[in-house]
Amino acid sequence: MSEKEMLKISVEEFSRVQDWMELAEKDSAIYKSLKKRYLDLKVILTSSGVNLTEIDRIKE
Secondary structure, rough: OHHHHHHHHHHHHHHHHHHHHHHHOOOOHHHHHHHHHHHHHHHHHOOOOOOOOOOOOOOO
């Protein structure tokens, strides 16, 4: 898998995780689990040079 394909998949997953976080109650176990993945993806994307300004809707 190329780096470009990996970035595409990570951006798509980042978007999906944010969608699910917006639907979940902030004090729920599901939200806390999603937030872990959200933070993982945020680190991966940032370290890959992706500017999250436009795509990060959670902003925590």
